[in-house]
Amino acid sequence: MEIVNITSGFTAANSYLLIDKETNNAALVDxxxxxxxxxxxIDEYGVCIxxxxxxxxxxxHILALDKVKEYTxxxxxxxxxxxxxxxxxxxxxxxxxxRDDTFDDADVMLEDGDEIKIGNSTISVMHTPGHTAGSVCxxxxxxIISGDTLFLESIGRTDFPGGDFxxxxxxxxxxxxxxxxxxxYPGHGGVTTLSHERLYNPFVKE
Numbered sequence: 001m002e003i004v005n006i007t008s009g010f011t012a013a014n015s016y017l018l019i020d021k022e023t024n025n026a027a028l029v030d031x032x033x034x035x036x037x038x039x040x041x042i043d044e045y046g047v048c049i050x051x052x053x054x055x056x057x058x059x060x061h062i063l064a065l066d067k068v069k070e071y072t073x074x075x076x077x078x079x080x081x082x083x084x085x086x087x088x089x090x091x092x093x094x095x096x097x098x099r100d101d102t103f104d105d106a107d108v109m110l111e112d113g114d115e116i117k118i119g120n121s122t123i124s125v126m127h128t129p130g131h132t133a134g135s136v137c138x139x140x141x142x143x144i145i146s147g148d149t150l151f152l153e154s155i156g157r158t159d160f161p162g163g164d165f166x167x168x169x170x171x172x173x174x175x176x177x178x179x180x181x182x183x184x185y186p187g188h189g190g191v192t193t194l195s196h197e198r199l200y201n202p203f204v205k206e
Contacts, residue, residue, distance in 0.1 A: 001018055001019065001021070001118075001121045001123075001140045001141055001142045002018075002019040002142065003017070003140070003142050003143055003145075003185060004016065004019065004045065005185065005191075006037065006038055006041045007033070008034040008037040009034050009060065009063065009064075011032070011033075012188060013030065013032040013033045013061060013187060014030070014185065014186065014188060015030050015031055015033055016028070016029040016030070016145055016185060017029075017041065017045060017047060018053075018118060018123065018138070018140060018142075019047055020119030020120055022120045022121075023120055024046065024047050024048060024119070025048050025119035026047035026048065026050070026118060026119075027051040027052070027053050028042070028049050028051070028052050028053070028068060028072070028074070029052075029053045029054075029055065029138060029145050030053070030054060030061040030187060031052060031061075031062070031064040031065050031068040032058075032059070032062055032065075033060075033063070033064060035064035035068055035071075038064055038068055039068065042071075042072070049068075050074055050075075050118060051074055051075055051077055051116060051118060052069060052072070052074045052076045052077065053077045053123070053138055053145075054077065054082070055135060055136055055138070055145065055146070055147025055187060056078075056082050056085070056132040056134060056135040056148060057078060057085020057086055057091065057092055057134070058085065058092060058093050058132065058148070058160070059092050059094045059096075059097060059099065059101070060187075061148075061187060062085070062086065062092065062103060065103055066103060075108055076106040077106060077107070077108040077109075078106040078108075078109065078110060079109070079110045079111070079134030079136050080109040080111060081129070081132075081133040081162070082132055082134025082162075083134070085134075086103040086104065086106065087102045087105070088102075089102065090161060091132075091161050091162065093160060110127075110136060111127070112125060113126075116138075121141070122140075123138050123140050124138070124139040124140075125137075125138065125139075126139055126174065126175070127171075128146075128147075128171035128174065129162075129171060130149065130155075130158055130163065130165070130167040130168020130170070130171045130172075131147070131148045131157065131158065131160070131163055132148075132160070132162040132163060134162070135147055135148065135156070137175065143182055143183035143184065143185050143191075144175065144182050144183070144184050144194075146184050146186045146187070147186070148186070148188070149175070150172055150175060150184055150186060150192075150197060150201075151187075151188065151189050151192070152186065152189050152190050152192040152196075153202065154189075154201070154203060155168055155172060155203045168204075172197075172201075172204040173206075175194065176194060176197070176198050176204075176206050178194060180194070181194055184197065
């Protein structure tokens with residue numbers, strides 16, 4: 001699987017294309033930035049988007065959701081506990097930026113351990129609550145899409161609705177327990193690795 005980063009929007013949110021190179025099918029993760037830029041990247045790679053995957057339901061990860069769904073006709077996936085964000089301005093934090101965007105319920109509700117097929121590739125779902133109640137990471141053979149759970153030498157905020165520091169600490173330790181040195185692709189900022197975070201993340205030590 002190939003991972004392509006798309007950074008856009010006023011929060012510099014990272015969206016990702018997860019491309020199955022054998023079939024050219026792909027998933028789009030977190031369309032929260034500029035819809036035109038995201039759609040342009042889809043066209044550039046010439047992929048068929050078969051799933052829109054949400055790591056969580058905050059505004060900066062879903063703002064372009066409707067436009068991208070209309071363009072791709074792909075189903076939307078979110079964890080059961082974060083589906084509330086799509087229709088609730090407080091949980092999505094839309095109210096924090098003076099917007100009133102709401103969205104339909106997701107097509108597919110995710111749970112820990114679910115597997116999503118994209119072409120011949122498999123994406124595994126790890127429930128990693130703490131930033132939100134329904135935050136998830138998507139684990140692929142090319143790396144981990146960590147949303148706002150784990151950043152380069154940082155972690156997601158826990159002072160929003162559904163957030164909790166002890167819970168995110170447990171979630172990150174679950175990530176640290178994954179064998180090997182997988183690349184980590186966060187919702188904001190640069191790529192890191194599990195080994196780097198185990199050693200240098202000041203918020204959660206191994």
